[in-house]
Amino acid sequence: MLADWNTVYKACLGILMEERTETKKSLPWVATSLLVKICKFKISETSKCPQIIKFQIEMVPCGQEVTFTSHLIPGNFIMSANKQQQILILQYRCPKLTRIKVISVVTMAVFSMVLIAFYCLQSGIHNRSTVCSLPHNLTTLVTKDFKKSRQKIVTTIPNGFKKSRLKIAHTHRQLPQCLIIGVKKGGTRALLNYLNIHPDVVTASDEIHFFDRNENYNQGFDAYRHEMPFSFKGQITIEKTPAYFTSPKAPKRVFRMNNSMKLLLVVRDPVERTISDYAQVAEGKRMKNKPWELFEDKVIDRKTGQVDKTYSGIQRSIYIRHFIRWLEYFQLSQFHFIDGDNLVRNPYKEVVDVETYLRLDPRIKVENFIFNKTKGFYCVKIDEKEKCLSDSKGRKHPDVDPNVYQKLQHFFHPYNERFFHRIGRRFNWS
Numbered sequence: 001m002l003a004d005w006n007t008v009y010k011a012c013l014g015i016l017m018e019e020r021t022e023t024k025k026s027l028p029w030v031a032t033s034l035l036v037k038i039c040k041f042k043i044s045e046t047s048k049c050p051q052i053i054k055f056q057i058e059m060v061p062c063g064q065e066v067t068f069t070s071h072l073i074p075g076n077f078i079m080s081a082n083k084q085q086q087i088l089i090l091q092y093r094c095p096k097l098t099r100i101k102v103i104s105v106v107t108m109a110v111f112s113m114v115l116i117a118f119y120c121l122q123s124g125i126h127n128r129s130t131v132c133s134l135p136h137n138l139t140t141l142v143t144k145d146f147k148k149s150r151q152k153i154v155t156t157i158p159n160g161f162k163k164s165r166l167k168i169a170h171t172h173r174q175l176p177q178c179l180i181i182g183v184k185k186g187g188t189r190a191l192l193n194y195l196n197i198h199p200d201v202v203t204a205s206d207e208i209h210f211f212d213r214n215e216n217y218n219q220g221f222d223a224y225r226h227e228m229p230f231s232f233k234g235q236i237t238i239e240k241t242p243a244y245f246t247s248p249k250a251p252k253r254v255f256r257m258n259n260s261m262k263l264l265l266v267v268r269d270p271v272e273r274t275i276s277d278y279a280q281v282a283e284g285k286r287m288k289n290k291p292w293e294l295f296e297d298k299v300i301d302r303k304t305g306q307v308d309k310t311y312s313g314i315q316r317s318i319y320i321r322h323f324i325r326w327l328e329y330f331q332l333s334q335f336h337f338i339d340g341d342n343l344v345r346n347p348y349k350e351v352v353d354v355e356t357y358l359r360l361d362p363r364i365k366v367e368n369f370i371f372n373k374t375k376g377f378y379c380v381k382i383d384e385k386e387k388c389l390s391d392s393k394g395r396k397h398p399d400v401d402p403n404v405y406q407k408l409q410h411f412f413h414p415y416n417e418r419f420f421h422r423i424g425r426r427f428n429w430s
């Protein structure tokens with residue numbers, strides 16, 4: 001099915017029509033860069049010749065601007081739409097090869113390669129074998145643009161998983177080689193977003209809950225892989241689900257899938273983490289007009305006056321208890337700890353440490369972090385655009401009775417000490 005601008009427009013609105021139209025329009029392209037905006041899309045003339053590249057594109061709501069830029073010779077695209085799966089497929093084809101066209105195509109190809117080589121040398125990435133190839137150029141540019149919109153371009157499918165549907169030639173879905181396992185409310189979303197800046201990193205936008213939920217784990221690793229974004233060879237896929245850290249089954253399951261998994265753990269002052277955990281749940285209840293207890297009533301057993309160890313918010317903050325379960329399967333060297341409190345104050349430092357740990361080229365710059373005074377947090381800045389986390393991150397914490405706060409500090413102290421001892425590193429938690 002060939003599609004014209006109108007079909008793309010309709011598809012953008014989420015209405016895939018049965019119409020079979022064939023309209024030929026020229027594809028805008030600038031120098032060797034080909035620009036396709038899904039919602040402002042034009043199709044060039046079509047002719048049969050070997051297929052060069054094929055894009056599968058997720059459905060994009062209108063108004064959401066998605067840009068492909070690639071260093072390709074100019075040619076044609078054929079768009080097809082798979083109504084059932086709601087996938088748009090852009091197929092790049094070269095035009096009919098007359099002698100003049102062959103010459104111009106070859107000239108263009110050489111010109112493109114020179115430009116690509118120039119680009120690679122300029123960006124200092126020439127020392128990596130696959131990086132300077134066309135796919136990587138695509139990766140860098142496509143992921144930059146798609147990453148921005150990916151979160152909004154997922155559709156719920158029956159098993160509760162979310163689907164990501166961007167497929168570009170030479171890409172495939174890979175099982176993650178790195179997991180952000182926790183801790184809940186530690187700053188895991190911020191970390192994932194920061195790492196996403198790196199061109200060699202792709203991230204699963206949703207929490208997949210594969211290792212902690214039986215119904216997901218029982219679907220097998222292939223189902224899990226299917227939840228991962230498409231990536232090029234050499235890119236690292238990262239998934240974050242903070243519930244993994246406290247799940248008794250997760251360590252063994254992760255180990256079974258990949259015993260050399262790299263594990264990132266964002267830790268935060270356990271007292272603050274507990275308050276944050278409470279604030280999230282309390283807000284949820286408030287929104288549903290359900291009754292909620294005061295923080296003090298939640299964490300202190302009023303009969304004994306002691307910290308209520310049965311409260312899940314407290315249990316999740318006893319890091320050592322969960323961590324020793326992970327050590328049954330993984331070496332300490334497989335973990336990298338991120339100081340969640342410092343991640344708020346100085347994200348660049350924490351992220352560069354992760355970059356080093358993952359042996360990534362240093363591509364994340366201090367300029368990528370910009371402090372947003374209104375939010376009171378750092379946001380990501382790429383291409384002059386600033387992206388902050390949603391308001392569900394950085395909620396106002398309740399004012400806590402100082403005596404209760406102190407009780408909590410006392411309570412966590414021995415657990416913290418054991419944790420520091422086990423990991424060979426201390427954090428600024430009193």
Ligand SMILES: Nc1ncnc2c1ncn2[C@@H]1O[C@H](COP(=O)(O)OS(=O)(=O)O)[C@@H](OP(=O)(O)O)[C@H]1O
Nearest residue numbers: 184185186187188189190276377378389393394395
């Ligand atoms: N840049 C930036 N923007 C907003 N929020 C930031 C940021 N960096 C770290 N944080 C802290 O992240 C805390 C939420 O942690 P998580 O993302 O791990 O929460 S969750 O477990 O996924 O619900 C959240 O905790 P609360 O402030 O208690 O809500 C933030 O303090």
